[in-house]
Amino acid sequence: MYFNSVSPKGAYNLMLSTGVESLSSKKAHATEQSTDLVEKTNLMFQIENKAINKISTEALNYIKQILERSQVLPDVAQSAYLKHGQAQEVVLGITINGELKAYQNQQGYITSKDEAGELIKQANGDVKQLQRLVQQKYGDGAMVEVFQGSNRPTNAEIFERYTGRSFQRFVAEEITSRQHASDQAKLEQDQYLRNKIMFDQAPQVAVFKVEGQIVGGIDENGFADMGRKLLDIAQQKGIDNAELEPLFMIDPKRSPSQVAKLFTQAFGADAEVEYFTPSNAPTRAQIRQQSEL
Numbered sequence: 001m002y003f004n005s006v007s008p009k010g011a012y013n014l015m016l017s018t019g020v021e022s023l024s025s026k027k028a029h030a031t032e033q034s035t036d037l038v039e040k041t042n043l044m045f046q047i048e049n050k051a052i053n054k055i056s057t058e059a060l061n062y063i064k065q066i067l068e069r070s071q072v073l074p075d076v077a078q079s080a081y082l083k084h085g086q087a088q089e090v091v092l093g094i095t096i097n098g099e100l101k102a103y104q105n106q107q108g109y110i111t112s113k114d115e116a117g118e119l120i121k122q123a124n125g126d127v128k129q130l131q132r133l134v135q136q137k138y139g140d141g142a143m144v145e146v147f148q149g150s151n152r153p154t155n156a157e158i159f160e161r162y163t164g165r166s167f168q169r170f171v172a173e174e175i176t177s178r179q180h181a182s183d184q185a186k187l188e189q190d191q192y193l194r195n196k197i198m199f200d201q202a203p204q205v206a207v208f209k210v211e212g213q214i215v216g217g218i219d220e221n222g223f224a225d226m227g228r229k230l231l232d233i234a235q236q237k238g239i240d241n242a243e244l245e246p247l248f249m250i251d252p253k254r255s256p257s258q259v260a261k262l263f264t265q266a267f268g269a270d271a272e273v274e275y276f277t278p279s280n281a282p283t284r285a286q287i288r289q290q291s292e293l
Helices: 008-015 057-070 074-086 116-123 127-141 155-163 167-200 228-236 241-248 256-270 284-291
Strands: 002-005 090-096 099-105 109-112 142-146 204-210 213-219 224-226 271-275
Touching: 074 155, 074 167, 090 116, 090 127, 090 155, 099 116, 099 155, 109 116, 116 127, 127 142, 155 167, 167 284, 204 228, 204 256, 204 284, 213 228, 213 256, 213 284, 224 241, 224 284, 228 241, 228 284, 241 256, 256 271
Parallel strands: 002 109
Antiparallel strands: 090 099, 090 142, 099 109, 204 213, 204 271, 213 224
16 A cells, blocks of 8 residues: 655646656756866766776667657657546545545555545555544545446546646646657757767867877867876876876866976876867867777
8 A cells, every 4th residue: 555645736646657757746946056167177087997887889879779768758648648547546535525635546556635545544445444534533524435347437537626627738738848848858969969079079289198109188278188098007107196186187277288298297208299280180089089998
């Protein structure tokens, strides 16, 4: 048996056993926090090699497919809502002065506005016991309704009695919200992809090497991008991570030559810096691919 006490506004949450969750029910706006990363250390520097597990392209594609399938499209959601609304699942309800205060469906879920639902829980399926408890608690104005077989009301009818709202209007509002959320998600995804392409294609005007191996690069805006290979080589050479931390710090105020100086100080004669003009420079994506382990 399951018990939940909810307001009329939230009743549809508990009614929908189809797995389609109401958008209205989960709108919780987190307080926006600053995303300023200036002078913060790149996560790559903070994570040890043993904590990194590489995943294959095939596995990534599989995960992407799972995520895509898990998204409920508006038309699918509408069909699920309407199908659920037509189902006859409620087995009993408690009305007080003509108002439906609590009900239980055939799966044992209890939806209640007040303590009436607790009485259903206490009765544990014994209708006569429930009737006694209701009479003791609420008096002559209360009654227990038992629904059986084809005489059961539909979930939509129960929804309307319990909330005082039109089920059809509720579904329409939910689908509109889902459509808006779906459209917004597509816009945000498109914007993310555009930003990612621009970020990946940024020319690396300086490329850093240790003993001929590419370990990182920096764009003309001062964004240094160092790979795991740099940390691995440094460990082999006995260079302390504290000396490398400035190289992994995000600071667009620094010029490529300033970062090159820090790099040379850390690796000495083994360090090599190759400079490019933006028009003939390799991209960030190309350097990243070569600077990873």
